[in-house]
Amino acid sequence: xxxxxQDVQRAAHLARLGLDETEANRYVDDLTRILKMVDQLxxxxxxxxxxxxxxxxxxxxxxxxEVTETDQRERFQQNAPAVESGLYLVPRVVE
Amino acid sequence: MHDMTxxxxxxxxxxxxxxxxxxxxxxxxxxxxxxxxxxSFISVTAExxxxxxxxxxAARARGEAGPLTGLPLALKDIFCTQDVKxxxxxxxxxxxxxxxxxxxxxxxxxxxxxxxxxxxxxxxxMGSSNENSHYGPVKNPWDLAAVPGGxxxxxxxxxxxxxxxxxxxxxxxxxxxxPAAFCGITGLKPTxxxxxxxxxxxxxSSLDQGGPMARTAEDCALLLSAIAGHDLRDSTSVxxxxxxxxxxxxxxxxxxxxxxxxxxxxxxxxPAVETAIREAVKVYESLGATVQEVSLPHTHHAIPAxxxxxxxxxxxxxxxxxxxxxxxxxxxxTDLEDLYKRSRAEGFGDEVKRRILIGTHTLSExxxxxxxxxxxQVRRLIRQDFMDAxxxxxxxxxxxxxxxAFDLGANKDPVSMYxxxxxxxxxxLAGIPGISVPAGNIDGRPVGLxxxxxxxxxxxxxxxxxxxxQVTDWHQQRPAFGxxxx
Numbered sequence: 001x002x003x004x005x006q007d008v009q010r011a012a013h014l015a016r017l018g019l020d021e022t023e024a025n026r027y028v029d030d031l032t033r034i035l036k037m038v039d040q041l042x043x044x045x046x047x048x049x050x051x052x053x054x055x056x057x058x059x060x061x062x063x064x065x066e067v068t069e070t071d072q073r074e075r076f077q078q079n080a081p082a083v084e085s086g087l088y089l090v091p092r093v094v095e
Numbered sequence: 096m097h098d099m100t101x102x103x104x105x106x107x108x109x110x111x112x113x114x115x116x117x118x119x120x121x122x123x124x125x126x127x128x129x130x131x132x133x134x135s136f137i138s139v140t141a142e143x144x145x146x147x148x149x150x151x152x153a154a155r156a157r158g159e160a161g162p163l164t165g166l167p168l169a170l171k172d173i174f175c176t177q178d179v180k181x182x183x184x185x186x187x188x189x190x191x192x193x194x195x196x197x198x199x200x201x202x203x204x205x206x207x208x209x210x211x212x213x214x215x216x217x218x219x220x221m222g223s224s225n226e227n228s229h230y231g232p233v234k235n236p237w238d239l240a241a242v243p244g245g246x247x248x249x250x251x252x253x254x255x256x257x258x259x260x261x262x263x264x265x266x267x268x269x270x271x272x273x274p275a276a277f278c279g280i281t282g283l284k285p286t287x288x289x290x291x292x293x294x295x296x297x298x299x300s301s302l303d304q305g306g307p308m309a310r311t312a313e314d315c316a317l318l319l320s321a322i323a324g325h326d327l328r329d330s331t332s333v334x335x336x337x338x339x340x341x342x343x344x345x346x347x348x349x350x351x352x353x354x355x356x357x358x359x360x361x362x363x364x365x366p367a368v369e370t371a372i373r374e375a376v377k378v379y380e381s382l383g384a385t386v387q388e389v390s391l392p393h394t395h396h397a398i399p400a401x402x403x404x405x406x407x408x409x410x411x412x413x414x415x416x417x418x419x420x421x422x423x424x425x426x427x428x429t430d431l432e433d434l435y436k437r438s439r440a441e442g443f444g445d446e447v448k449r450r451i452l453i454g455t456h457t458l459s460e461x462x463x464x465x466x467x468x469x470x471x472q473v474r475r476l477i478r479q480d481f482m483d484a485x486x487x488x489x490x491x492x493x494x495x496x497x498x499x500a501f502d503l504g505a506n507k508d509p510v511s512m513y514x515x516x517x518x519x520x521x522x523x524l525a526g527i528p529g530i531s532v533p534a535g536n537i538d539g540r541p542v543g544l545x546x547x548x549x550x551x552x553x554x555x556x557x558x559x560x561x562x563x564x565q566v567t568d569w570h571q572q573r574p575a576f577g578x579x580x581x
Binding site for chain 1: 191192288327393399400403418419436437439440443449451452453465468469470472473475476510524526550
């Protein structure tokens with residue numbers, strides 16, 4: 001299927017990826033050709049075939065509902081751009 | 096020292112021919128001299144390496160050395176390493192110093208290895224040429240005009256150039272085997288779940304798998320024994336005992352049944368590569384193996400299926416890089432949405448953005464069933480092809496790549512680039528193991544033979560590769576690059 005610039009902008013918005021008009025236009029052709037390649041899959045008969053999400057066809061196991069990690073917040077927050085009182089600081093959303 | 100395998104280095108350390116510190120200093124000096132041209136390292140951790148080497152020498156002096164004690168290696172910059180930058184080849188993580196070690200890094204440290212640094216890679220492991228790194232392209236030591244392959248190209252180039260005897264890579268669609276083939280080294284992608292992904296920056300979680308890259312299958316066996324095993328912190332890690340892979344390398348190949356998938360020898364395969372692969376298969380026949388043609392009928396659907404599944408998973412995994420908690424943050428954002436959008440736009444490169452956009456589009460309302468569900472159904476058919484083939488034969492063989500390494504900058508079209516992984520991608524979709532071994536050389540650029548086995552057949556694959564390396568010398572050939580700087 002052929003994509004339009006607005007399709008690329010829609011995906012970019014969903015992915016919270018900033019793209020200006022020039023960039024969106026640049027991706028239209030690439031993405032259209034990739035999707036054209038992907039469209040070959042429609043020719044495969046998959047009636048009655050269950051999707052395979054795990055390559056070993058394994059079921060995701062559950063672990064016991066117990067605390068396994070110790071609190072290392074201060075250490076981990078050393079990587080954050082800005083923190084205050086144990087919280088991550090981001091731009092104000094509601095004035 | 097730089098020409099020796101891990102196994103040879105271990106023997107020399109044991110015999111006291113040199114210390115781990117002397118070995119480490121020698122390789123660090125070689126990296127200093129040569130890597131400016133090669134660009135195979137993102138970070139060289141000389142201070143930590145020398146401290147680890149001293150600790151290894153002390154352990155040896157106390158009689159506490161294991162098989163890997165004091166041996167140097169490098170880690171693809173996708174593995175989190177405590178107090179060392181883990182960039183994943185991206186501007187997004189250029190300032191990220193991991194506060195913990197990946198499971199495999201913990202295991203290698205516990206085994207007494209000496210990490211010399213973190214190797215260059217395609218950004219977030221997306222690419223087949225190592226031209227997508229924020230830190231610039233890596234060059235192939237066999238021909239500096241050629242790519243080393245991706246995404247573990249830094250690891251492959253560093254081993255091929257004799258900067259380290261071994262390195263860890265990761266393989267989501269061929270990213271260990273393809274650069275191993277292009278650089279003339281041995282690279283193993285283990286069975287999915289064999290090696291923990293804890294602390295390995297995620298690209299496509301149902302496909303990613305870490306594994307060893309070295310000069311020989313024997314060295315890969317040594318490393319795999321150290322890094323494989325169950326890890327409770329990775330829910331996809333498989334609870335299964337780890338053999339001593341190196342101890343299982345002696346089996347005869349008499350009676351081995353080899354399958355040649357007819358789909359791996361069709362259009363698009365360089366005739367010179369085909370000749371090299373068929374010559375390699377003849378070597379196996381001389382060792383007592385039998386050969387028959389088999390079919391993997393859904394092979395040509397592997398790349399389309401992969402380019403739905405992998406970007407879909409990538410779009411989800413990479414959503415965590417939002418400029419809030421760690422990584423790149425844009426300057427002076429006006430609000431939270433602006434923070435997300437500009438941080439991600441500035442932090443990610445072109446190929447990563449392309450795959451995020453494809454993944455987000457195919458997962459979005461109205462497209463999910465047509466793309467994602469369909470691709471996962473085709474994935475089951477691809478897996479079944481392999482299961483059916485392994486009912487008939489013990490292993491499959493074919494080329495690792497359709498051509499030898501191509502020139503830097505020669506492959507600008509993304510779809511053409513994706514087709515470079517035509518022989519490697521299906522293996523990740525099916526979760527089976529695969530190994531690439533050097534098996535030829537065309538105009539100075541190496542050729543890789545790919546050997547595939549059923550799930551958890553690593554012992555057999557390593558032995559099949561090892562036996563080939565007992566009677567051929569492709570793995571002993573070295574590029575001219577760096578020889579004058581020995």
